[in-house]
Amino acid sequence: MRNLILGFLVFITTFLKGQSVDPETFPTVTSGLGSKYLYTNTGGEGKISIKTLMDSVDILDTATITYADFYTAITGGNLVVGKTYIIMDFQTVYDQMDFDNTGALKPTLVTKTGATEQIWVLALSNNQIASQAYSATYPNDKIQYDWTYNTTLVNSSPAKGRISERIDENNNRTDYDHREIKFIRYDDGAGNFTQINDSGRTSQEFLTFVQNFTGGVVKDNWLGDFYSVGALVGQEYANNVFHGGFIISNNTSALFYNNNFSGEVNNNTFNGSVYTNTFSGDVYNNTFGYVNNNTFSGEVYNNTFSGYVNNNTFSGYVNNNTFSGEVYNNTFSGNVSHNTFSGNVNTSTFTYTGNLQYVTIADVLQSKTIDDVTYPFLFNTDYKKEILQASNGSNYIRYFDGTNDVNTLIP
Secondary structure, three states: OHHHHHHHHHHHHHHHHOOOOOHHHOOOOOOOEEEEEEEOOOOOOOEEEEEEEOOOOOOOOEEEEOHHHHHHHHHOOOOOOOOEEEEOOOEEEEEEOOEOOOOOEOOOOEEEEEEEOOEEEEEEEOOEEOOEEEEOOOOOOEEEEEOOOOEOOOOOOEOOOEEEEEEOOOOOEEOOOOOOOOEEEEEOOOOOEEEOEOOOOOEEEEOOEOOOOOOOEEEOOEOOOOOOOHHHHOOOOOOOEEOOOEEEOOEEOOOEEOOEEOOOEEOOEEOOOEEOOEEOOOEEOOEEEEEEOOEEOOOEEOOEEEEEEEOOEEOOOEEOOEEOOOEEOOEEOOEEEOOEEOOOEEOOEEEOOOEEEOEEEOOOEEOOEEEOOOOHHHEOOOOOEEEEEOOOOOEEEEEEOOOOEEEEEEO
16 A cells, blocks of 8 residues: 555646656655645645645655754764754743833843744755755744754744744744744733833733734735844844734735734735834734834724835824825824825824814925814815915915915914
């Protein structure tokens, strides 16, 4: 039976890849298989999915090994080409990031160790392995394994390699082990553990996708390769936490880090530098460019922020807006919807109890206070208004009242 199965595997691999495969290079498994992957000696590319294999099968040429012995073998050029090495004692070891009240990384970090995970790697040469590996612990995950990571970045604690990419069974992708690495969040004073910087209150630690493996609908999220650029901002991991149970189809750039999401987050694209933001409501169908040090406390959806947006507080609903210019150091304390900010909007305060909607800010608006008492026509109205700058540098609000164009000075 074993020879019949191995012969079938060789036939299928040769048919699919057009390459000759020696069955003697398959790893050894002596138990029933279900939804597993087997690897050939074709550079890690000849991979066959085995859905159900009830018989006990011997797949030849494996070696169980500790990480320490594997490290000695690969650095000494003593791997056997085509052999599958089963690293029995792999654990994710990392220095848990913790930031002081100014946002600086604390000088002393705690080194954490995750659960044991059995990792299979294939030797391509006497000192090289395939980048793709196999997790016997999580057989439905796709992983890449970096064996060179033998000490942690900050504390130089002994490590056993690192998972440099994990695509879990729900198609969530990160460039680190998001099954094990946890990030600290402090109490914001209201019992919500959403604050990244040390607040002086109690803290808890969270996985990136908090409800990924506990019943939430968390799938198809692809986070960028922050690890490759982390040294530029002085930290090892991206430190993003999604608390919601409905996190679907979000994509980020590499410079997406130190963000906290407390609501539903789905169908968003984070293209530019997006960091140190707190999103406390539902966030979906948005495209974000350079966005940092902002607090969004309401629902945020169907927006495009493709410019420089930072140090703002949006406390109400923010929806169907386009911010394509510089928008910074502003406070919007009501609902913000159906607006276009294509000019420089900075150091302005918008205070109102209703809606700021159908407003276009096309020019520079700086250090102004806009309220619904002084400018009632700007709020809770469903016609178009423009805030623009005249040739003398003054700002005006312009709209059509049905008969005439009305221009109101903003002193």
